[in-house]
Amino acid sequence: MIVGYFQFSPEFGNKDTNLEKVQDSLSGVNADLIVLPELAFTGYYFEDRNELSGLAEDASDSNTVNVLSKLCKNYNLYIVTGFAERENNKLYNSALLIGPSGLISTYRKIHLFNTEKEYFDPGNISLKPITINGASIGLMICYDWIFPEVTRSLAIQGVDIICHPSNLVLSYCQKTMISRCIENGVYAITANRTGTEVRPRGELIFTGQSQIVNTKGEVLAHSNVDDDELVIQEIDPLEAKQKMLTENNHLLNDRRPEYYDVLYK
Amino acid sequence: MIVGYFQFSPEFGNKDTNLEKVQDSLSGVNADLIVLPELAFTGYYFEDRNELSGLAEDASDSNTVNVLSKLCKNYNLYIVTGFAERENNKLYNSALLIGPSGLISTYRKIHLFNTEKEYFDPGNISLKPITINGASIGLMICYDWIFPEVTRSLAIQGVDIICHPSNLVLSYCQKTMISRCIENGVYAITANRTGTEVRPRGELIFTGQSQIVNTKGEVLAHSNVDDDELVIQEIDPLEAKQKMLTENNHLLNDRRPEYYDVLYK
Numbered sequence: 088m089i090v091g092y093f094q095f096s097p098e099f100g101n102k103d104t105n106l107e108k109v110q111d112s113l114s115g116v117n118a119d120l121i122v123l124p125e126l127a128f129t130g131y132y133f134e135d136r137n138e139l140s141g142l143a144e145d146a147s148d149s150n151t152v153n154v155l156s157k158l159c160k161n162y163n164l165y166i167v168t169g170f171a172e173r174e175n176n177k178l179y180n181s182a183l184l185i186g187p188s189g190l191i192s193t194y195r196k197i198h199l200f201n202t203e204k205e206y207f208d209p210g211n212i213s214l215k216p217i218t219i220n221g222a223s224i225g226l227m228i229c230y231d232w233i234f235p236e237v238t239r240s241l242a243i244q245g246v247d248i249i250c251h252p253s254n255l256v257l258s259y260c261q262k263t264m265i266s267r268c269i270e271n272g273v274y275a276i277t278a279n280r281t282g283t284e285v286r287p288r289g290e291l292i293f294t295g296q297s298q299i300v301n302t303k304g305e306v307l308a309h310s311n312v313d314d315d316e317l318v319i320q321e322i323d324p325l326e327a328k329q330k331m332l333t334e335n336n337h338l339l340n341d342r343r344p345e346y347y348d349v350l351y352k
Numbered sequence: 353m354i355v356g357y358f359q360f361s362p363e364f365g366n367k368d369t370n371l372e373k374v375q376d377s378l379s380g381v382n383a384d385l386i387v388l389p390e391l392a393f394t395g396y397y398f399e400d401r402n403e404l405s406g407l408a409e410d411a412s413d414s415n416t417v418n419v420l421s422k423l424c425k426n427y428n429l430y431i432v433t434g435f436a437e438r439e440n441n442k443l444y445n446s447a448l449l450i451g452p453s454g455l456i457s458t459y460r461k462i463h464l465f466n467t468e469k470e471y472f473d474p475g476n477i478s479l480k481p482i483t484i485n486g487a488s489i490g491l492m493i494c495y496d497w498i499f500p501e502v503t504r505s506l507a508i509q510g511v512d513i514i515c516h517p518s519n520l521v522l523s524y525c526q527k528t529m530i531s532r533c534i535e536n537g538v539y540a541i542t543a544n545r546t547g548t549e550v551r552p553r554g555e556l557i558f559t560g561q562s563q564i565v566n567t568k569g570e571v572l573a574h575s576n577v578d579d580d581e582l583v584i585q586e587i588d589p590l591e592a593k594q595k596m597l598t599e600n601n602h603l604l605n606d607r608r609p610e611y612y613d614v615l616y617k
Contacts, residue, residue, distance in 0.1 A: 197608050197611050198606055198608065200598070200600075200601060201598040201599070201600045201601060202600065204600050209608070210611075213611060213613075214611060214612075214614075230601075233534070233535050233597070233603070234535070234606075234607060235500030235501075235504065235535060236500075236504075236607065236609075236611075236612040236615060237612075239500065239501075239612075239615060240611070240612050240614050240615055243614050243615065244614055259531075259534050259569060262527065262530070262531065263531040263534065263535065265527070266524075266527065266528040266531040269498070269524050269528065270498050270499070270500060270528065304524060332498070333465070333466040334466070335465075335466045335467065335469050336465060336466060336495075338498070341463055341499075342499060342501065343462050343463065343474075344501075344615065344616060346462050346475075346478060346479060346501075346505070347479075347501040347502075347504075347505050347615075348478075349479075349505050349508050349509055350501060350504060350505055350508065350609065350612075350615070350616075351609065351615075351616045
């Protein structure tokens with residue numbers, strides 16, 4: 088299976104330009120699955136809920152989704168992308184899985200970061216795996232990384248590949264995603280954005296360094312802080328089915344939930 | 353608060369020699385809390401349950417505990433140490449908290465590593481904090497590191513400092529403990545052993561590199577692979593009460609357990 092990410096710097100508020108950039112960059116790509124950054128078409132640092140509302144789209148009636156669906160159909164490709172989603176009067180920081188047949192699955196960020204809490208509604212969809220080309224994939228978004236429960240919940244449901252659209256401003260995530268892969272025996276594709284957004288609220292500098300990590304925590308591919316880059320990498324999703332760390336230790340079955348009861352309260 | 357660890361190479365089966373080494377090294381130490389490695393007095397790589405049984409002690413009637421208690425009394429010190437524990441016909445890979453008044457608390461490793469499953473019984477005591485000198489401490493042992501649920505369960509109960517006696521043979525732990533500190537906003541003291549044990553089952557090489565990590569994931573102190581070393585470090589346990597990563601993000605209160613329900617089944 089050939090997976091990858093496209094790291095780039097979306098232009099705030101300019102969905103057409105960003106869509107063109109993604110179309111140009113992914114045209115003809117030889118890959119099965121490409122992950123794009125969080126909020127890849129709208130930009131990130133919204134002034135308020137009103138500004139976000141003007142840019143968000145209903146995923147079932149979205150030019151962005153239509154364009155990406157055609158791209159997937161043309162190149163027999165799956166794309167996971169960040170997406171500013173409107174559903175009725177709700178606004179979500181979402182990740183969409185799109186394939187040759189169109190929109191397949193939606194995840195809405197359950198752990199909102201900082202000012203996102205002011206304009207996004209918290210996610211309301213369970214963490215669920217989706218199978219494509221025989222591999223089980225799970226979606227999480229950016230700041231979800233700091234909650235080990237997210238990757239864990241996906242791994243326990245059989246996810247092989249974590250797809251992780253991000254707009255990171257902190258520096259810890261990439262190393263912690265290595266821990267997530269080791270502790271769960273999964274692959275992770277963190278697609279981060281680059282560039283700076285100068286907005287009424289202030290300036291945000293995004294940290295790039297997108298990466299693909301294997302089930303043993305080895306970094307198979309990574310990018311630097313500020314380059315636009317399409318990276319593809321062959322992986323074997325079956326490696327994520329192998330959860331024995333030693334001949335006596337299964338990463339998931341060795342859990343003892345009866346001793347974690349304070350986590351359930 | 354001054355905390356630390358003593359990294360050394362216990363001699364297999366020679367409890368008196370190991371006790372003397374610890375006594376000599378800790379005598380007169382200016383610290384509040386010192387962490388010793390897992391199974392610090394017996395050694396690690398038991399041939400079978402019978403051999404372990406001959407070396408394990410009842411913590412309530414133990415020369416090892418008595419000697420350490422005197423050490424704690426003499427120097428107004430708390431010690432966390434690994435301990436091969438017998439209780440009736442059960443054998444546990446335990447960590448003890450000992451203070452000036454003697455044995456205070458016991459934790460029994462709930463996630464046994466590799467051949468430990470052949471001769472140790474799995475731990476049967478809840479993960480609970482204990483307060484000493486105003487700081488809440490939590491005990492975990494070696495391979496517990498790979499289960500994010502362990503540190504999380506302790507942090508949710510208010511633990512400030514994770515005390516982590518270890519006999520590590522893998523290389524991932526130290527970096528993952530940095531993630532544990534970041535995701536939970538806690539300190540962690542990983543006291544690993546050094547040296548090689550050549551035993552009937554084969555040879556084990558322990559990896560040292562003990563470390564003290566602060567609540568932001570910064571390594572405050574660390575040792576190399578093979579030196580015997582007593583390391584002390586001043587820390588402020590109150591920093592672990594500060595769980596706000598941004599003005600809008602609390603590391604623990606932002607959890608959304610209703611979305612982690614697959615972890616509870």
